[in-house]
Amino acid sequence: MAQRSRPRLVDVAQAAGVSIAAASRALSGAAGVSDAIAGRVREVAAELGYVADVHARTLAGGTSTSVGLLVHEIGDPYFTEIASGVLRVAAQRGLTVQIGHTGRDPDSELAQVRALVANRVRAIVISGSGFVDARVQAPVKRELQAFQDAGGRVAVIGRHHLGADAVLPDNLAGGRSITEHVLSLGHRRIAFAAGPAALTTVADRLAGADQALRAAGMRLADLPVVEEAFTRDGGTRAALRILDEHPRTTAVVALNDDMAIGVLAALRSQGVVVPQQMSVAGFDDVAVAEHLSPALTTVRLPMAGMGEQALLLALKEPSARPRRRSTDHHLVVRESTAPPRP
Template identity: 90%
Template sequence: MAQRARPRLVDVAQAAGVSIAAASRALSGAAGVSEEIAQRVREVAAELGYVANVHARTLAGGTSTGVGLLVHEIGDPYFTEIASGVLRVAAQRGLTVQIGHTGRDPDAELLQVRSLIANRVRAIVISGSGFVEARVQAPVKRELQDFQAAGGRVAVIGRHHLGTDAVLPDNLAGGRSITEHVLSLGHRRIAFAAGPVALTTVADRLAGAEEALRAAGSRLAELPVIEEAFTRDGGTRATLRILDEHPRTTAVIALNDDMAIGALAALRSRGVAVPREMSVAGFDDVAVAEHLSPALTTVRLPMTGMGEQALLLALKEPSVRPRRRTTGHRLVVRDSTAAPRSS
């Protein structure tokens, strides 16, 4: 027979009809709830057999000064800039930050989450794409739910299936904008250097591209979408494949700037002039993008601000429903895109 699950603080709060924060204050004797509510919460806790633990009270009381940040790849400038935003807010609040690296591996992500919880962090920020299939992150979701029930806080950057507060980059609209720009120059033989489509970031940016293509009388299914690692080396490999397998291509849209930098390297190695022979566009507008040669046309996301917003969300009192903060985007046209040469 399966062992009965131990009641959690979230179970007490739901049964008593109050927030997790109110239930925590009622059980710890803290101010902020009426005696009537406190009594009801205590009675419900007794009925359910709930027993508080020291770790839960430490987290709920806010005495922990550690927060965790998980990123896919700390060497990627996108995550470096997000981390700078998290670190800035943490410094302002007198908090320390533990940074973990997941490599876009859900098993590694689970291990990192467990490690942060074991280190008694107050809050966890997960940065980077979720996975299109919710089941991939189901184990992490359960771990984070227990962490939040014990008084911890979580926020994510990107579209995840974790049921937490989230900062949502403008990926779909940005994908539409960069594709509209390349189409407006006259390109029709476009190829996409994409990360794995199992990632929500890639799926959303491609969905935006699809909207722009359909408006121009085309479809994404008619164009090469080359899946490689969502990294600089992946961008190089994807572009070399485009040159070999789709030699009539006149523009490459890379779905992040790291891949776009790799694309520029691949084209340089083959002696292909950018943008005279091939246009290249990216996504994110990392700090180095304007200093490349040629300077990169891309979509600007407020990455440092995203890191700041995510940690601020994670430090707020929990809400009944997960909060969402959306970002804007801006098309930044530089020297790496131009009209295609006439045949």
Template identity: 65%
Template sequence: MSDDTHREGPAGPARPPRLVDVAQRAGVSLATASRALRGREGVSPELAAHVRSVAAGMGYVANPHATTLAGGVTRVAGLIVYEIGDPYFSEIASGALRVAGENGWSVQICHTERAPHAELAQIRLLRAHRVGAIVMAGSGYVDRTDEAGAHRELLDFQDAGGRVAVIGRHHLRCDAVLPDNRGGGEAVAGHLLALGHRRIAIAAGPEHLTTVQDRLAGVRHALALAGLGTAAVPVVSADFTREGGRDSAERILRDHPGTTAVLALNDTMATGVLSVLRERGIDVPGRMSVAGFDDVQVAQDLAPALTTVALPMADMGAAALRLVLGPAPARPRRRTTGHRLMVRDSTGPAPG
């Protein structure tokens, strides 16, 4: 085949390269080229990489609409998050998008605002669009009936050949990436206790989320090790948002005026806590220490910089995509993450 086949000539622009052109240039059969570009089994990694390189060099772009009409699925992964504007989920999405791009896939993002009925609707919508994989990121629910509908729909999708992975959910029978919420909760609470704080208040997210309960379990374990009863540490529940953090801070200052440290169970809430303390003229950390959880990118740029628990959020998104793009497992796999305590300027010794 001449190198001029797809160039613009006197008669006008040449047609775009087709799959058969890629197969001929790569020296493989049409079926092998198709399997290589769609990530299907039966092609060695070296040969698949060669075909993808040839396709990229020729400017070949698959037609996912035609694939769908032919009864197949697209090279699109659906990513379901609670709110893409939340830094936690945007960082997860960045890792997922990176791995998808490296493998010739794209990602369709949708969000549910932590409503179980919206999760179910989004899963059904993604299935109607014939996505090849679904990744659902975010906390599960303490009451399993809240996620039963989504679970059934995901199992049906798997049974039909789709690939599924979840991030931060314990109970669904599929591949999962599980952040170390308990370990992180214990570490950050232990840090505050080591600074001499005994009047600690927790700015927690909604009680029905397993992420909140797991982080609280770690905090309570640290309290027990220090001989501090959990009844002495108030837990103020609000939305997992900046406004939820503000609401929690206002209630803590009103109902627990002796508090010397506030532990917010995510960084977005911690941002709201800091804003209220700044408005009230309360010195951080001289009068009140504040800690968060997650280590979103802006945490170190806050004033003061936020002490928090770092989770590898971008890596979590990347790991979930790798799970659904790899060979199907015989049984669900679990990938657990570590955590790191990031001590910054927002925490200091207990006053007095």
């Protein structure tokens, strides 16, 4: 049989082993098919390119009034503030936003992308770190490429290997700035509370820290870098490990504010006074950072603005090459850092 450039519904049904009616209900989200069958039909349709074609017809008819937003941790204030920017632009354009939570799991990310495509969103914004190993996101990249080829639009926040328009937080320079600040106070016994090294955000912020350390005659490789989940609970676990394994530490640099909040909680539970006995710094400057006790020294990123920029990119006409929008950063010095005690 000759290959068709635009597969028909019957092709999807045959490949998935279901009736045409069942395939149609699965792709439209209508009742009458099980989740397992619907998932199989959507997967086959995505492989054949049929979902993308349905999406393109939806766009052509002007009926798609929704966009998708995928975040790593829906409870992380970093993503909450990014979402606020996306929602603001969507409201101005008369669009609704479907939000999905991936938990930094590539398989979950792929499933969420497929669900958004099947729901015929106009555009997809993926917020959060990519993965250092490009192979991890290769299936998502293929899915998004088919979506874009058929008229959908994609933008990402953070460094990804997805071939899409991107808003790039100033992670490298920010990592350098926060480390320079801690060094300038006189700290040399510094520990880093980090998320998984497989994440590009973690890699970039640590690379910036290493630049600052080398300028001071030190190396990141000679200091503790404690990897835990890039979350508040992960910060708590990292701080307890630092106290146990590196008791002479005088400053902890957490690679996001959520981890820093966990670090502060762990130190408080152990009777360690901040900043008199231990300085703590974070990264992002989420809204709650200035209201902590003590208020958190951190790096400010324009998170709501990043969300706005990403959706605006996703709503533009496609360009020949992926567009890049870089952000700035600002060091915000508050009460959680001070010189080490003699």
